[in-house]
Amino acid sequence: xxxxxxxxxxxxxxxxxxxxxxxxxxxxxxxxxxxxxxxxxxxxxxxxxxxxxxxxxxxxxxxxxxxxxxxxxxxxxxxxxxxxxxxxxxxxxxxxxxxxxxxxxxxxxxxxxxxxxxxxxxxxxxxxxxxxxxxxxxxxxxxxxxxxxxxxxxxxxxxxxxxxxxxxxxxxxxxxxxxxxxxxxxxxxxxxxxxxxxxx
Numbered sequence: 021x022x023x024x025x026x027x028x029x030x031x032x033x034x035x036x037x038x039x040x041x042x043x044x045x046x047x048x049x050x051x052x053x054x055x056x057x058x059x060x061x062x063x064x065x066x067x068x069x070x071x072x073x074x075x076x077x078x079x080x081x082x083x084x085x086x087x088x089x090x091x092x093x094x095x096x097x098x099x100x101x102x103x104x105x106x107x108x109x110x111x112x113x114x115x116x117x118x119x120x121x122x123x124x125x126x127x128x129x130x131x132x133x134x135x136x137x138x139x140x141x142x143x144x145x146x147x148x149x150x151x152x153x154x155x156x157x158x159x160x161x162x163x164x165x166x167x168x169x170x171x172x173x174x175x176x177x178x179x180x181x182x183x184x185x186x187x188x189x190x191x192x193x194x195x196x197x198x199x200x201x202x203x204x205x206x207x208x209x210x211x212x213x214x215x216x217x218x219x220x
Contacts, residue, residue, distance in 0.1 A: 070082060070083055074089070077091075078090060078091045079091075079092075081103075084106065085105055085106050086103055086104050086105035086106045086107075086109075087103055087104060088101055088102065088103030088104075088111075089101070089102050089103060098114065098115065098116040098117045098119070099114070099115045099116060100112075100113070100114050100115075101113045101114075101115075107143070108143060108144070109141050109142065109143040110141065110142045110143075111139065111140065111141040111142070112139070112140050113137070113138070113139040113140075114137070114138050114139075115136070115137050116136065119135045119136055119137050119138045119153075120135060120138060121135065121138060121151060122138050122139070122140035122149055122151070123140075124140075124147060124220075125140075125149055125151065126149070126173055126199075126201065126220050127166070127169050127170070127173065127201065127216065128169055129151075130155060130157070130162055130165045130166070130214070132155045132156060132157065133153045133154070133155045133214060134153050134154055134155070135151060135152070135153040136152055136153050136154065137150070137151070137152040137153075138150065138151045138152070139151075146219065146220075147219070147220050148217070148218070148219050148220075149201075149216070149217055149218060149219075149220060150215070150216070150217035151214075151215075151216045151217070152213070152214065152215045152216075153213075153214050154211055154212065154213050154214065155211070155212050155214060156210060156211055156212075157210075157212055158188070158207055158210065158212065159188045159189070159190045159205040159206070159207035159212045160188070160190065162190075162203075162205050162212050162214060163179065163181075163190045163192060163203070163205055166192055166203045166216075167179060167192055170192060170194035170201060170203070171194075173194065173199070173201065174196050174197050174199070175194030175195055175196045175197075175199065175200070175201060176194065176195055176196050177192055177193065177194045178192070178193045178194075179191070179192050186208070187206065187207065187208050188205075188206070188207040188208075189204075189205065189206050189207075190203075190204075190205040190207075191203070191204050191205070194218075199218070199219060199220050200218045200219055201216065201217070201218035201220070202216070202217060202218055203215070203216050204216075
């Protein structure tokens with residue numbers, strides 16, 4: 021899975037905290053200038069002065085680790101976060117109904133997967149991806165789909181499986197040619213949570 025440096029983790033943590041704390045303020049309809057001013061003040065107060073509302077209704081978070089913008093879409097229940105870390109790493113994350121497969125993602129997506137979160141980070145052309153979702157298929161079926169996909173991508177694949185009291189966990193780890201991708205699967209009651217990530 022992609023590893024975040026402490027700087028990236030700190031900025032992403034601040035952004036996610038701001039998203040949770042500030043969602044009600046951003047999703048509320050701003051009918052007047054007084055409401056907008058109150059929202060801006062609430063955002064600044066809730067984030068310790070690290071976040072503010074921009075003129076286009078997005079939340080901007082600035083820290084020593086970088087800058088991020090958060091856009092929440094109430095009609096779709098979606099959150100999109102874009103930004104750049106101090107080291108120049110650009111990132112884009114989507115949560116909820118707005119989540120989709122990032123451009124350039126190196127694997128096919130299994131049919132029926134509902135994506136709930138996706139992230140891509142880009143540093144000097146080297147990309148780190150993460151895609152999470154769920155599918156109404158057994159973990160073994162999902163693993164049998166992704167194992168040849170990883171091999172087609174030129175990766176040497178290791179497969180492990182664990183069964184804990186009816187919960188099946190499968191993991192595929194692929195590495196080769198300076199790339200690494202992993203697929204983690206957790207199945208319970210016929211539904212499998214899928215997490216795919218790595219550096220490409």
